[in-house]
Amino acid sequence: MxxxxxxxxxxxxxxxxxxxxxxxxxxxxxxxxxxxxxxxxxxxxxxxxxxxxxxxxxxxxxxxxxxxxxxxxxxxxxxxxxxxxxxxxxxxxxxxxxxxxxxxxxxxxxxxxxxxxxxxxxxxxxxxxxxxxxxxxxxxxxxGHPHLRRILMPPTWEGHPLRKDHYARATEKEPFTLPDERQDIEQNALRFVPEDWGMSRRSEESDFMFLNMGPNHPSVHGVFRIALQLDGEEIINALPDIGYHHRGAEKMGERQSWHTYIPYTDRVDYLGGSMNNLPYVLAVEKLAGIEVPPRAEVIRVMVAEFYRIASHLLFYGTYAQDIGQLSPIFYMFIDREQVFDILESISGARMHSSYFRIGGVAMDLPKGWDKRIREFLDRFPGRLDDYDKLVMRNGTIKRRTQGVGAYNTREAIDWGATGPGLRATGFGWDYRKARPYSGYQNFEFEIPIAQNGDCYDRCAVRVEEMRQSVRIIRQCLDNMPEGPYKAEHPLTTPPPRTRTLHDIETLIQHFLNVSWGPVIPAGEAAVTVEATKGLNAYYLTSDGNGMSYRTRIRTPSFPHLQMIPMMCNGMMVADLIAILASIDFVMADVDR
Missing domain, CATH: 3.30.460.80 (NADH:ubiquinone oxidoreductase Nqo5 subunit)
Known part of the structure; x- marks a missing residue:
């Protein structure tokens, strides 16, 4: 049927x-x-x-x-x-x-x-x-769930925030106060009690030591806590504690117009920039039946791959830094700044460009856009070769990461691992190849894989992905189509400028589309993309008005952090630092 x-x-x-x-x-x-x-x-x-x-x-x-x-x-x-x-x-x-x-x-x-x-x-x-x-x-x-307790909200929170009858804004409540007795309650709720986490204080042979790693620690890459159960320096158990960075991104999606929510998506995986815009606008376009012009699709691919390079460069540098090699991050940040220079010249912004729009992109490519990109593409592969010598062939790096934090393909799938974390186990599945979107089927590139599923291989896959991104961007450079950068569709937001200043009716349409947002037909649509850290999906429900009825953000980092106990049990604390470095996560992507 x-x-x-x-x-x-x-x-x-x-x-x-x-x-x-x-x-x-x-x-x-x-x-x-x-x-x-x-x-x-x-x-x-x-x-x-x-x-x-x-x-x-x-x-x-x-x-x-x-x-x-x-x-x-x-x-x-x-x-x-x-x-x-x-x-x-x-x-x-x-x-x-x-x-x-x-x-x-x-x-x-x-x-x-x-x-x-x-x-x-x-x-x-x-x-x-x-x-x-x-x-x-x-x-x-x-x-039957063994530990059904708060995960994103504080343990003292009252109510369930994504219910429609739960308030969305602070202005809907009385001004916040924290009397002394309430402060004592909140402080006490943060105390670590091993039994509450399902941990025992001792075994037959020894008493365990408990260590709070975080929630403020350079190696946890954000506001994130891990409760460690240690026998000496050996990890017996490690329980991640998230939610410190939660700011209600999904609730915000139900209070913003379809158009004004786009900048919020940039801040989820804040290292991925407009890569975050892509699944969102693709889902809205599915709901609205908007077909994006070829030029806009190629521009989107090119910008997304630049953000993949920028994110992977930060990962690469901090990966080496966490293990103890300080020099690489300074060199890699030079390349990352050059990527941001290119993105700024195209979109007007660097990390959070919010460049993608419903129906296309915010503006066409500027004059001479290709010159700076070509210079970067000619220079960057040689820099990656130098980093191979500096990091990937470094004996200390290998000893600290090979065989550490390993898992196989079956375990990766059971735990919901995607992206480089899955491909490092030898499973060559990439959404851009398996289910092409935005015209990825028109590009030639390989799917980097490794075999051991350990910290070293997770880094190696990302390094090779940057080389493949260079291939894709070069094809965008050489085969950029002519034509419009935004669809000629009444629900495209905002309307193209040529349809904005023609007469008073088009100006009114522009005002309504930007201030109130387009009215998207009722329905449901989920779109997934191969983001910087794995599969990122937006599942949108429209009730036939100017705002989303339900905005669900499926991020890759959320299931990846769940794997920490499986990866580090029996390892040392120093191994946990290498494992965290190899996951490549940001807490905004976990907590939303």
Missing amino acids: NAEAGNTVYSPAASEIAEALAERLGVAGLIPQPTADGITTLWVPREKLRTILHCLKHELLSPHVMLFDLTAIDERQRIHRQGLPDSDFTVIYHLLSFSRNEDIRLKVALRENDLLLPTVLDLWPSANWYEREAWDMFGIVFE
Whole structure:
């Protein structure tokens, strides 16, 4: 079935999968849902959820092996729900199959007075944090979860912030005060009690030492804490504690117009710049049915790859610095500044350019745009060769990182690892190749892989990715199409200048599109890109007005930090520093 309603489409596979599950498991009542992204979406009965998930992961010929995302939505104020089951809250499981190269989205309808679901932690270890987040933000209780407590909000927080009845702005509350007795309560809530974290204070042979690493420590790359359980210097357990950087990016997405939210996306993985804009604007364009001109697509690819280089250079320098080699970061920052000079000349800004727009880019390339880029491309590969000698062939670096923090492909997939962290295990899966977007299918480049899945290989993959980015940018340089830099579509925001100053009607349209934002058709769409640190996705729900009803940001760093205990148990504290350096994360990408 391939019926269309507006800009929503039934996935051709939805009915087939529903019939196969019904035949194999005897599950009735699976309801397909059309979506703007065409991903197979099925509503499933709560009592059959685990049976269906187990079948999809273990019993199908080409299974859906990765829990890509788990989130929820408060449906109570949503208007456009025609044809969908009655639901106050909906929990959404997004699964990924590499062998099929397909996704499936399962939805479970819940009533407000019965927000209970079974945990799937035994199926995917990555579900631990996702389920805690769904409880923290929405109040969904996952029965059987061993540690269902706050993860992004402080332990003393009252309410569940992504519910529609939870306030969004400080001005909706009384002015903040902190009386002495309240301060004592807040201070006491931050005390580290090993038993609360599931840790024991002693074994039969020895008493354990507990060490707080962070939340302010140069090696944790942001406001992030790890509670270490140590036997001497050997790590027995390491529990990450996140949320110190949480600022409600998803809640903000439900209070900003579709257009004015774009700058907020820059600040999620703040090292990725406009790379963060891309999945967001692509998702809005799917909802609106906007086709982006070829020139805009190539410009987007070129800018995104420059931000990939900038992010990887910072990773490369801090990776060496964390292990004890101070010189490389100074050389690499010179190259990074040159990248930002190029981006500034194109967009007017450096780290946070917010250059991508709904329908294209903010402005066309300036005169002489190619000269500085060509100079950089001619010089940079030689610099990378020098860094190979300085870092990758350094004996101390090798001894500190080879065989440290290793995991295999199966473990990576179970924990939700993507990007270089997955490809370092020998699995050559890159979203730009597997599911090309923005015209990536028109570019020639290789997928760098390694074999050992350790700290060294995670760095080696990123180093080679920079060389491949140079190849892609050179092709953009040599094959930049002519034509418009933004689509001629009424929902493109803001409208092209040629349609802005023509007469009073076009000026009014510009004013309304910028100040109030375009009205995007009702529907749902998720778009994923191969971002600097792994797969980054925006899952947007429109209720047919000028703001998103639900903005879900699936970031790569969130599941990656969950892997820390698995990677470092039995290692030394110094090894943990190397492991953290090799993950390549920023806390804004984790906490949002």
